[in-house]
Amino acid sequence: MKRIYLDHAATTPMRPEVIEEMLPYFREKFGNASTLYFYGRQAKEALNLARERVASVINAEASEIVFTSGGTESDNFAIAGVAWANQKKGRHIITTSIEHHAVLNICKFLEKRGFEVTYLTVDGYGLVNPQDVKRAIRKDTLLISVMHANNEVGTIEPIEEIGEIAKEKGVYFHTDAVQTFGHIPIDVNKLNVDLLSVSAHKLYGPKGVGCLYIRKGTRIAPFLYGGDQEDKRRGSTENVAGIVGFGKAAELAKEEMEEEIKRLIPLRDRLIKQILEKIKYSRLNGHSTKRLPGNVNISIEFVEGESMLIQLDMKGICASSGSACTSSILEPSHVLTAMGVPAEAAYGSLRFSLGRDNSSEDIDYVLEVLPGIAENLRAMSPLYQERKNKE
Numbered sequence: 001m002k003r004i005y006l007d008h009a010a011t012t013p014m015r016p017e018v019i020e021e022m023l024p025y026f027r028e029k030f031g032n033a034s035t036l037y038f039y040g041r042q043a044k045e046a047l048n049l050a051r052e053r054v055a056s057v058i059n060a061e062a063s064e065i066v067f068t069s070g071g072t073e074s075d076n077f078a079i080a081g082v083a084w085a086n087q088k089k090g091r092h093i094i095t096t097s098i099e100h101h102a103v104l105n106i107c108k109f110l111e112k113r114g115f116e117v118t119y120l121t122v123d124g125y126g127l128v129n130p131q132d133v134k135r136a137i138r139k140d141t142l143l144i145s146v147m148h149a150n151n152e153v154g155t156i157e158p159i160e161e162i163g164e165i166a167k168e169k170g171v172y173f174h175t176d177a178v179q180t181f182g183h184i185p186i187d188v189n190k191l192n193v194d195l196l197s198v199s200a201h202k203l204y205g206p207k208g209v210g211c212l213y214i215r216k217g218t219r220i221a222p223f224l225y226g227g228d229q230e231d232k233r234r235g236s237t238e239n240v241a242g243i244v245g246f247g248k249a250a251e252l253a254k255e256e257m258e259e260e261i262k263r264l265i266p267l268r269d270r271l272i273k274q275i276l277e278k279i280k281y282s283r284l285n286g287h288s289t290k291r292l293p294g295n296v297n298i299s300i301e302f303v304e305g306e307s308m309l310i311q312l313d314m315k316g317i318c319a320s321s322g323s324a325c326t327s328s329i330l331e332p333s334h335v336l337t338a339m340g341v342p343a344e345a346a347y348g349s350l351r352f353s354l355g356r357d358n359s360s361e362d363i364d365y366v367l368e369v370l371p372g373i374a375e376n377l378r379a380m381s382p383l384y385q386e387r388k389n390k391e
């Protein structure tokens, strides 16, 4: 069966160029980058090139990039690392209620260890108000963490404005850029961020590798205590092949970003517009323009997202309801709940995340099958029959 992959926010397929670039590092270029002879130097050089490539996507210095095992580690590292190293200043952290669990759960852990966390709420579009951030800052605030774009609803947050406030108040600022790195432009200096998390598998690179950007001079405790790797911030022999793949993916993303944005936005907007036209009682979740180029998140009332996913899968379409990490639990998404989406609509949420391999025909196919799936499932809903009879 032909499969149409529309879940690029969960993970992306590796690009052939990335795999090609990695292969020698599984074979003849197997060295440990901490050794001094030929193989070690070869591996070290590969790490240096990858570091340059990754840094250049966000206008950072190569020395400000620490390679990690991915987005979750980078988020944990940024938040716990800054918390442990700056406790003398205070024990207060500001974040939002729509963050990825990689941020929310390290914050919950720190709360059990004597830190205080403020979870800011968002408006109906999922937007954080920079003035709320400003008002929440206290003398003992040591870190602000607000994601660059939300992985479920695609809302792009006003990071530049928040960064200005953080800088003015002298508070460290972290952003989870896992959904934006390589997808929309990022300049760490323009955004005034001190720490920024990235994961390679969200930009057509390998799984299990990512990085944390750490602005020069930031006080942060190491994440792993071991050898001298990664500037003594993360002991452990580097994942050379993975990092090489990450570097290649970053380079390609930088080159092609502008064109890919121009290609995806019309596809995204057509899918949104036509779903809303074709399916009654459906709504868009998130903002119409402050939105990731590939993100479509809609709620279809009187049906469960999960049931639609199963039906879509039978037609060869891979999509998501809420986020992949929570979709095994039948609870409405914490993001939609924070945005004030009513439970009936939150249960019927569907996310399509478009990527490089999607064409206009893929969108046509979704539009061809989705209305029928919704209608069939709704036929079993007494609430839907009631609503229809009222009209």
Ligand SMILES: *Cc1c(COP(=O)(O)O)cnc(C)c1O
Pocket: 009, 010, 069, 070, 071, 072, 073, 075, 100, 102, 147, 149, 150, 151, 176, 178, 179, 199, 200, 201, 202, 208, 210
């Ligand atoms: C996927 C994702 C993560 C987790 O990244 P992993 O590399 O899978 O650990 C963190 N934050 C956001 C916003 C994500 O989309």
